[in-house]
Amino acid sequence: MCSENAETEVPFYLQQGHVYAVPVVHYNMEMAAHVRRVFEHLKPDCVAVELAETAELKLLHAASRLPDISVVLSHDQNPQHPEELLQRGAV
Structure with a gap:
């Protein structure tokens, strides 16, 4: 708009x-x-x-615990530092 x-x-x-x-x-x-x-x-x-399919089981488990609060963490399977990405020309 x-x-x-x-x-x-x-x-x-x-x-x-x-x-x-x-x-x-x-x-x-x-x-x-x-x-x-x-x-x-x-x-x-x-x-x-x-939501990401990779988080499905964790999110279903968190939902099953409601009304208790849960924290679902996600991380990159192949973590790279920004400097490494710049050196490789990936950014």
């Missing part, structure tokens, strides 16, 4: 009945700000998000 005053505009989302969807581009700050505006506009009771 392009506008000089995007904060006063109704943010873009898709609606089918009582279900709303917000299209996003991952790792994009502008999209994160847009999603925040949609949340502020709609004030949803609950939110569903896509």
Whole structure:
């Protein structure tokens, strides 16, 4: 959505009945700000998000513990330092 005053505009989302969807581009700050505006506009009771399949078992275990709070940590299987990526030309 392009506008000089995007904060006063109704943010873009898709609606089918009582279900709303917000299209996003991952790792994009502008999209994160847009999603925040949609949340502020709609004030949803609950939110569903896509999650990595690799975290499925950990997340199901965490959900089974509700209402207790769980922390699910994720990490890169092949961690590399930024300096190594720059030297290899990967960035």
